[in-house]
Amino acid sequence: MNYKNSDIAQAAKLLKQKLDKLPIAQKPTILRSKELKSLFEKVKLLPPAERPAFGAEVNKLRQHLETLVNGVKQATERLEPIDLTAPFDINVEPNKRPAVLSADDGSIHPLMIELDLILDNLYRMGFNAVESRQIDDDYHMFGSLNFPEDHPARDDYDTFMTSEGLIAPAHTSTMQNRVLKLYKSNLSHGQPIAVAIPGRVFRNEDVDVRHEHTFYQLEGVYVDKGVTVGHLIATLKSFLQEYYGKDLEVKIQPFYFPFTEPSFEFTLSCPFCDKAGCAICSYSGWIELLGCGLIHPNVLKEAGIDPKIYSGFAWGGGIDRLVMMKYDIEDIRHFEAGRLSFLRQF
Ligand code: DAH
Numbered sequence: 001m002n003y004k005n006s007d008i009a010q011a012a013k014l015l016k017q018k019l020d021k022l023p024i025a026q027k028p029t030i031l032r033s034k035e036l037k038s039l040f041e042k043v044k045l046l047p048p049a050e051r052p053a054f055g056a057e058v059n060k061l062r063q064h065l066e067t068l069v070n071g072v073k074q075a076t077e078r079l080e081p082i083d084l085t086a087p088f089d090i091n092v093e094p095n096k097r098p099a100v101l102s103a104d105d106g107s108i109h110p111l112m113i114e115l116d117l118i119l120d121n122l123y124r125m126g127f128n129a130v131e132s133r134q135i136d137d138d139y140h141m142f143g144s145l146n147f148p149e150d151h152p153a154r155d156d157y158d159t160f161m162t163s164e165g166l167i168a169p170a171h172t173s174t175m176q177n178r179v180l181k182l183y184k185s186n187l188s189h190g191q192p193i194a195v196a197i198p199g200r201v202f203r204n205e206d207v208d209v210r211h212e213h214t215f216y217q218l219e220g221v222y223v224d225k226g227v228t229v230g231h232l233i234a235t236l237k238s239f240l241q242e243y244y245g246k247d248l249e250v251k252i253q254p255f256y257f258p259f260t261e262p263s264f265e266f267t268l269s270c271p272f273c274d275k276a277g278c279a280i281c282s283y284s285g286w287i288e289l290l291g292c293g294l295i296h297p298n299v300l301k302e303a304g305i306d307p308k309i310y311s312g313f314a315w316g317g318g319i320d321r322l323v324m325m326k327y328d329i330e331d332i333r334h335f336e337a338g339r340l341s342f343l344r345q346f
Contacts, residue, residue: 001064007042008057011035015061019068027069036062110346111216111335114323115198118218121242122196125235127220130179132199135162136169144177145259146298153258158204168202172219173259173316175199176295179221180303187310192224198319209331216319223295223305223312229262232292232313236266240289244271244326251286260293260314271325280325287325290317 003009019030030036039058043051083090088097119129147154157170175197183193197219205211222235229252237250249269257263267286269275275285292315297307320332334342 001060003057003061005054005057008039008054008061011039012061012064015065016068019065024072027072030065031062031069036065107343107346109335110327110343111319111323113346114326115216115218115319118239118243118319118322119196119198121239122220125194125239126192127194127196127222129196129198130175130182132172132175132197132201132217132219133169134200134202136167136174138165138167140174140177141167141169144299144302145173146296146302147258151258153256159202160204169199170203171201171316172197172199172217173314175219176221176259176299176314177303180223180300180305184303184305187223187305192222192227193312195221197221207333209333212320212332212336214336215332217316218319218322219314219316221295221312221314223300223310225310227294227311227313229264229294229313232294232315235313236290236292236315240268243322246271249275252292255291255293257291257293259296259299260291261296263291263293266290266292266315266317272328280328289321290315292316 001012003012015030015033015035018033018035019027022030036058039061043055043058046054123129141157141159142154159170160168179195179197180193183195186193199217199219200214201217202214203211205213207213220235222231233250233252237248240250241248248271251267252264253267255263255265265288267288270278270281270285270287272278272280273285277283277285281287292313295312295314300307300310300312320335323329324332
């Protein structure tokens with residue numbers, strides 16, 4: 001594009017060089033650049049006779065820049081989709097790309113190997129499995145679990161929320177209302193509700209060897225006539241004894257969860273040192289493992305189950321924690337780090 005006026009020709013050259021250097025997303029800013037603005041301002045300062053010719057050329061330059069910017073926009077809109085998971089830059093020639101691992105070299109993630117064992121163990125005790133979800137809402141996260149609006153107990157479950165108000169669940173208890181409703185017809189047929197719920201959960205954590213923002217929990221829900229804390233303790237004790245392959249002592253101590261009454265923290269004798277004290281149990285001989293209790297009457301009612309006729313127990317705890325203890329894994333971050341040297345040991 002040629003310009004008769006030398007100022008405009010010079011500005012055009014400069015602006016085109018600038019446009020070339022701008023990243024794609026910022027190219028439209030050239031139309032608001034100070035160089036272009038000052039050319040428009042200059043029009044007003046010129047003697048009236050010179051204004052039309054100068055003004056026409058500045059407009060021509062602006063239109064030209066606009067065409068260039070729109071051209072880039074259209075070109076990017078036409079770009080072929082790229083495979084973000086490809087382990088090489090898309091411009092690398094095929095014969096120079098790194099060899100992709102064959103699927104035969106893969107292995108099942110240690111947490112999933114252990115989860116299979118855990119679910120098999122619980123299945124033989126009469127529990128079927130329902131997977132939890134990775135996106136949920138306020139009602140299932142709090143309301144259906146007897147957390148009053150604005151109750152401080154909600155603060156213990158600080159997690160991530162989308163701008164639409166959807167929640168990355170902070171615990172698998174979000175599934176309680178769903179499984180209670182799904183299986184409540186069992187009760188009228190004289191059968192209990194017995195469900196194990198594994199799932200991925202998310203918390204706004206300061207990440208360290210014991211805390212991850214993403215981890216796995218296992219929830220258990222059992223409802224029938226005449227269910228007591230004794231059933232809860234016996235179920236968890238036999239489950240954990242089978243998982244660790246040895247006799248264990250257990251203790252419960254009072255705790256608070258809005259969705260259970262009474263609520264407990266479940267503690268077991270350290271499977272490594274048999275209460276002698278070791279690094280795994282912080283030399284206390286005991287390990288606080290999970291939360292549990294008798295399902296709060298309001299939670300049963302909310303699912304349409306009459307708490308005067310039926311009662312139940314529930315528990316929830318980290319699967320990562322169970323597995324870390326079983327194999328003496330010192331850092332929870334190994335599970336999500338994707339390091340083959342760790343994963344291949346299983
Ligand atoms: N959801 C609780 C947590 O993540 C754990 C829990 C406690 C689950 C008691 C239960 C329960 O089902 O009854 O901290």
